Amino acid sequence: MKFLTGLLISSLSLTILNAQTTMCFKENHKSMTTIESTKLDGGLCASNTSVKDMVKNGWSVDDIKINKSDNGFNYIYIFKKQSINTNSTFVANEQDLEDKIMARIKKEEKIKKEIVQKKKAQASFESGKIKYTKTCQTCHGVNGEEEYGTSRAINNINLEDFKTIMRDYANMSYDRGQASVMFPYTSTVTSEDIENIYEYLKKVNK
Structure with missing residues (x-):
């Protein structure tokens, strides 16, 4: 599958180039309300870790990409780990993630309407x-x-x-x-x- 292959290569490249950045994904996920607790594939998630788990381990959600699929939505998460020397912290909660997801979906719907x-x-x-x-x-x-x-x-x-x-x-x-x-x-x-x-x-x- 080209989609999976491309994501795995990109994920591996990100992890090698920058140990503090990784990309995980989930294909054809139907429920937006459960995506944060669903184990993600690729990157350091490796089908064993969810968004909530990553956040608990000190990672922050840097970006979310969402594409509609025939059986739900494809999600791509970019995670970054804060530097030890930084004083700033990023707290990812369910509302933040939901807002980002909804913003992405609305943007895609707007583009489709314009087309x-x-x-x-x-x-x-x-x-x-x-x-x-x-x-x-x-x-x-x-x-x-x-x-x-x-x-x-x-x-x-x-x-x-x-x-x-x-x-x-x-x-x-x-x-x-x-x-x-x-x-x-x-x-x-x-x-x-x-x-x-x-x-x-x-x-x-x-």
Whole structure:
């Protein structure tokens, strides 16, 4: 297993390079509330020592890395032992560890949400580009800057006005002299199409 092999090599390297630093891990652990009392693998833990045991032996938790797995979470702990000459002490308690774990999980969830939002925005942009190019570009210009006939440029209209104009053209209740030209187009676009077109124009006119 590449994950285990990589951790064992890294763990061994850390222990050799610095006797006061070691790395232990646990794969596919399901309960966050029991991780501190679970025996960890690798490093000086060697499947015999838990986080609580390490702390009792004078080690402090320097960092925690958490990755979600198919069967729970993978935990990587970096332990450091305080120098004999130092006056500072590090007290690791259950609340500290839980706070670090929760912070990691929230950070990962935030990143995932941002990725989803970016993908959604990109899909909206691409859809808006296709719809605008096929439906609107001939009259309104590449970036919505053209004033076709008596109509105004649409590259600087806010979203609410844009929605209202498109709706009223489709209902034949709005006319700046081009209602008959606009109706065939506005009567076929959906509300989602309108928002996508708007987002496309907004981005290309930045």
